[in-house]
Amino acid sequence: MKKTTSILLFLIFFSAGYGQQKDIWHYIENEQVIGENKEDAHASFTSFVSLKNLKANTPTFKKSLNGVWDFNWVKNPADRPTEFMNPTLRLIDWKKIKVPSNWEVEGFGTPIYVNHQYEFSDYKAMVADDMELIDRIYPKNPGKVPHTYNPVGSYRREFTLSDNWMHNEVFLHIGALKSGGFVWLNGKYIGYTQGSKLPSEFNITKAARKGINSIAIQVFRWTDGSYLEAQDFWRISGIERDVFIYAQPKVRIQDIEIITDLDKEYTHGFLEVNLDLQNHEKTNKEMYVSYQLFDTENQLIAEQQSNTAVSPKLRKTASFSTNIMRPKKWSAEHPNLYTLRITTKDENKNLKEVVERKIGFRKVEITNGLLLVNGQRITLKGVNAHEANPETGHVMSEELMLKDIKLWKENNINAVRLSHYPRASRFYELCDLYGIYVVDEANLESHGMYYGKYSLAKKANWTKAHVDRMTRMVERDKNHPSVIIWSMGNEAGNGIVFYEGYKTIKALDKSKRPVQYERTYKSDNNLFNMDWNTDIIVPQYPSPATFERIGKTKTDRPFIPSEYTHSMGNSTGNFADYWEIIEKYDHLQGGFIWDWVDQSIWKTNNKGEKFYAYGGDFGNNMPTDNSFLNNGIVFPDRTPQPALYEVKKAHEFINFKNIGFNTKKRTSN
Amino acid sequence: MNLSILKTLDSTLKNEQVIDVENLYDFTNLNQFNFKAVIKENGVVLKTINKNNINLEPHKNKNIMIPLSGIDFKENTEYFIEFSTTTKNTWGLLPKGFEIAKEQIYLSEKFKKKPIAIDNGPDLSSRENSSEVTIFNNNIQIVFAKKSGIITSYVYKKQEYLNSKKGPHINFWRPPTDNDLGNRIQDRNLGWKNASLNATTSNFEFKKLNNNLMQVVVNYQLPTVKTLHTTIYTLNGNGVVKIENTLNESTYKGDIPRVGMRMQIAKEFNNVTYYGRGPWENYQDRKAATFIDVFKSNVSNFYVPYVRPQENGTRTDVRWMALMNAKENGLLISSPSQKGLSISALHMPNEDFDITNGLDYSKEHKNANFSKHTNDIKEQNLVQLNIDLAQRGLGGDDSWGAKPQDKYQLKSAEKHSYSFYLIPFTSGTTKKFVELQQQFK
Structure with missing residues (x-):
């Protein structure tokens, strides 16, 4: 009898779509679980398929999901929708909300401002009776959040992907989500994220479809992550920054690291570029990578190239370094920017990706107890x-x-x-x-x-x-x-x-x-x-x-x-x-x-x-x-x-x- | 005399002000900027000097000379050099000609004092009964209430200036700022509010000094702070009222939020011209960015809408301030001292910005509101003037206990004296205000 019950429970949780058959508390009340299936963090950049697109700033494979989403808000997590991630489910009595936005400012729930305390466990005015305190003011069980008063915002919308997306690795980017949330695409569980002020990215290649896709996100106002977010500001929730889908080639730039330095006289510069490359195909792939450096007048002053084989199992780093004669230095007074253009080509020398970043030649150091920029005490x-x-x-x-x-x-x-x-x-x-x-x-x-x-x-x-x-x-x-x-x-x-x-x-x-x-x-x-x-x-x-x-x-x-x-x-x-x-x-x-x-x-x-x-x-x-x-x-x-x-x-x-x-x-x- | 000897003994007097310029940029030479210096007299530019090629590397100093030739330095007049540094070219987000530094330097060597004879005007009459003293002639009528010791009516050329009979009354309190609440002004300094609200007139004396000069002396006993305050009013036949105030020492511990008086005049006197620090609100410990100049504004513009309403609108170092109506008639407040006065003019009484009108600041008290908002502040049918010797600094090292720096506090243990003139006028002009202020010293 007990075995049947547990199998039944297994099926219920599985059909509800949460990963690894665990309940929500495993995620939202557990300081060890701060994300699931999240991509590694990497430097900000946008990938273009051609220089023409880059110069026009029209990325072919970037699709904004900002705008109006279907939205449901409940005060008690037990009342949250559990089937809505199913694309065929009709949403009854749902409202609308714009993304990005804070729910409480849009009229869903109450904005709270407190300074030191946790708004869900403030000894001055407790909002939940299942939060225990110790020594009068401290939450007794850090990581624990209220079980009946913990508003949940559920979002859903559709978007279309054309055929050419399907040849690439496709990613979801959520700019900022507070304080913890689950993501589904076309009914499939994608992952979980915490950390309300940095992006979370997920590889959605397997779940994405040509044509209409349905994305669903469920956000909890409070999670164990909230114990790290007691800043002196409005304690409010939601998806606060841009949401978009983007794609890169199957053999792609995963991260870019740019280091600039100056010599001992702060006259000549040094540039190091490290590209982390990732191969999502099944076999080793040869990649041609290069960079070009343009100065403040858009003159090409340095370029290098190399090629490397990238295995599907392991990321590979391609590194470059060079000296730069008398660069115009970057400071707040004179923010001289150079343009670094990075290009990748496949084994047949077809252009795959082109990326540009604005960089500056400057040196920050602490010497003899003083903070120096470019050798100058600032x-x-x-x-x-x-x-x-x-x-x-x-x-x-x-x-x-x-x-x-x-x-x-x-x-x-x-x-x-x-x-x-x-x-x-x-x-x-x-x-x-x-x-x-x-x-x-x-x-x-x-x-x-x-x-x-x-x-x-x-x-x-x-x-x-x-x-x-x-x-x-x-x-x-x-x-x-x-x-x-x-x-x-x-x-x-x-x-x-x-x-x-x-x-x-x-x-x-x-x-x-x-x-x-x-x-x-x-x-x-x-x-x-x-x-x-x-x-x-x-x-x-x-x-x-x-x-x-x-x-x-x-x-x-x-x-x-x-x-x-x-x-x-x-x-x-x-x-x-x-x-x-x-x-x-x-x-x-x-x-x-x-x-x-x-x-x-x-x-x-x-x-x-x-x-x-x-x-x-x-x-x-x-x-x-x-x-x-x-x-x-x-x-x-x-x-x-x-x-x-x-x-x-x-x-x-x-x-x-x-x-x-x-x-x-x-x-x- | 050997002419060659004369040539080497070059001892010509140079009519120049020497200014030290320091470049605090880390990476920018001052040759990127235009420097303009103007010499000003009562708000009027007399001379402009451009120095557009000061070559100075970062973190270096150099002297520049500002020639003062060609200026007729008048008596009883202050002269200032004002510097303005602007960008020569567009600099990132800053357009060409954008001011990035400024300074005002007072030419103290150029101030020459010369007393001017005051004409005290036509003769004055008076009448007195048990409750009032009235001083009058064809142009003016000023009524004092004996019990409160204050002026309750101030009529000049048939126009009543006061609102609600609120002539100048001693005032030592300000509507608490957030920092004030942080250092618990409502506990530690409340005695000064009580002194303002519940002073008792211990002596009221009226005397005739001569045919066109009358005097009223009022002594107040101040409760809680337990000291004496004296006000001497001297009135002349032109309706000019000189007010001399002395606040005696007190052993009360809390510093004095402000030493001054407040009064209400009719709302129609909402057009302001003043000579003092501006153009925006400033206080004794937050005034470096404000220069002494002639400013024109209106009373509505003096209000600063802090999100939690509190003390606002003050101007310091005011030599004179004129408030006039559309007909250019009004009242000039003038300081005999070069130190000037601290004055605010608002369409709201201090009470509107305070937590309570009374003395009970306990959070539970039904009349105490620690959470006012800007929509609680509305213009009233009045102009309220705070005319102060000085006001406690704003402070801000923190907002949970720190007091203003010691040198910006008004100490109870010291005696404080100051005076000012109320001068009624018609056809007001800046020129007239300047002349009047120079006269009444």
Whole structure:
């Protein structure tokens, strides 16, 4: 009898389409399961079949799935649809939602704003009675999420693939999904993903069809991944970035690694290009790979080619390196970009893929305790910036990214710390183009567990989840000249997890960029004795007196606070005083204002009045930290606050000082 | 005399201001920029000097000379050099001619003080009863209420200037900013709000100084902070009111959010011209980006819509501010000191930006609202003026306990004195305001 029941259960779960016959809790309440069938992370690039298509930016094999999808939302996961991934199932009473978007901003569920705590387990206002706390404020079982209040969003739509797609390897790219989700194509289970601020990609070649395809995605608001996502922002869900299908040849470029360097005099340059090639055919294939380098005037200045045999079983790396005479260097002031064009041909020398990336020749290093770019000690006049749009929550258009970057350039802001998660790839391309120094930060903040004995940083079983978020970021963003520093996260404690993370990033990044981490205080909070796993001293909110004290004494590392000047409301006082001090001492190399933009979203009340809403304005009895998310020097719609002009002034790169009224002419010529 | 000796003894006086220019760019020479210097007097440009070829490598300094020849430096007038650095060419996202640096330098050596005789105008009459004192002549009528010690009516050429009888009243409180709430101003400094709301008039004295000069002296006992405040009003036959305030020392621990007065005038006086820091809102610890200049605006534009409503709109170092109606009649507030005043003019009273009108800031209190939004703020039928010696700095080192830097706090243990003039006018022009301010010292 029991055997029959278990076979029946087996069949039920199998027909429901989840992989490996496991239930959802295996995925969403298990810090060891952070993805299934996900492609390895790789550098951002778009593959073209011809140079003509590349120059017109019309990729033949890239199909956007942005737009309106069928959508279903339930509050209790037990009520979620379990058959909808079946393409023939008619969807009854489903709604519509645009992708990308945040559900709660579109009216499905309640936007919650809390600062430190987990919104699903906040001692100040518990929303679920199956969440236990220990020592009053800490979740007792990190990784556990509410079982009855955990909204689920289910998406479905169709798209068409023409015949020529079928000769290629076909991939699904989901730009960002929060906080965990399952994917099906044409009823077949494709995979699972967590990690809400980096893309997830799946090889869908086997499941894809010529003609009409049906894609289904089911997203859970909360998973074990949420324990790493307690950033100080709206806690909302959904598919927040672009979704698209793309294809590459069966023998393809899987990853590109571009390393540029400068010689000891910072005069001549060095270029290394490593191409990871993957063969999806059954037999060995010969590949011809080459690159061409075009300078800032589009003149061809270097090219190399080679050929290699690629086995189906193992990826093969094709490497090139060369010296470049007197390259025009990249810096935020002069973002000189070179164009690297990579071409692959098959054994018959037919063109298969052509890819172009904009690269920069620059060197980032820490020497004698100072952060140098191209041999010059630099100052980071920075802001922290969240993805924030008062209309759409966390969904940022390219237009809004450009608006922010333009305002930074206009206001003497040359650096941004991506607080506290990586952005969409296009953002880095814009920073490469216009000249912004980027501190790329991993999507890691386990704030609700704080930093003591309950900290996830000290728990070996959480290492996998943490390090995965760091390495995926590095793999995707490694080729951007604008990325000069990696950050391991924010307010996530310190311990074995971040020691491991530091070592892993260092081993992975051939450009040897500095790695920083904010939470490297030791028990004495002594800024002269920060833990070893940060190359820069990046504390929070030092006063002007602390800057002066650090300035007067030598430190072993540069001092660049990750957050200072908390611009909440009518604030940003004594900002000019900070900069008077910073300009006196070499190892005070700037800082990042908290923060760029007020994060309120629009709300219209029943009188028809539209206003900026904050925590507590949505739902009933939700946990809230009220207006604490409005810390910007611009309003949510990017209207400047008076503070912005003060920042522009203090950040100026030219100082005028009154020496005095000259009463005597100089007697020498 | 041997002429060759004369030639080598080159001791000609040079009429130049020496300025040090420092290039803080890491990779850009200053020859990429145009430098313009203007010499300004009361907002008017007298001379422009262009220096478009300053060759200076990164992280180097150099002196430049700004010639001051050809300028007639008048008495009682401040002179400034203003620098503007702009891009010579398009630079990435910055268009050609975009300003990337600026500075204002005060030519202190050029200020020459010369007292100007004040004409105190026609004779004044007065009448008094148990509750009021009225001072008047054909052009003016000013009424003081004895109990509160404040002006309740201020009529000039048949026009009432005040709104709701709210003449200048002492005020030491500001609607808490987020940083203020962080350092618990509503606990530690609340005594100053109580002092503002519940001051008792301990003495009201009215005397005639001469035929066209009257004086009213008001002493206030301030509760909680337990000290004395004195206001001396001196009125002349032209309706000019000089107000001299002294706040005595107090042993109360909390610093003083602001030392000043506030008043309400009619909404029609919404057209503002002022000489002080601008053009945007500024405070004593956030004013480096604002230059002293003549600015024209209107009261509506002074409001800054912080998402959680709070203190906003202030301008510092104001030498004079004129508020006028469509007929160009109005009131000029003028400072006798070169230090200037800290003034805000808004169509909302401070209460609208505060959490409560009273003294109870407990979160459970039904009249306390810690979560106001911008749609709670609406223009009222008034102009509220805060006329202060100074206001506590904004701070912002953090918003959960940090106070403004010590040097930007107003200490209770110190005595604070300041004064200002209220000058009614018709046919207001900048020229007239400048002259009036120079007169009333």
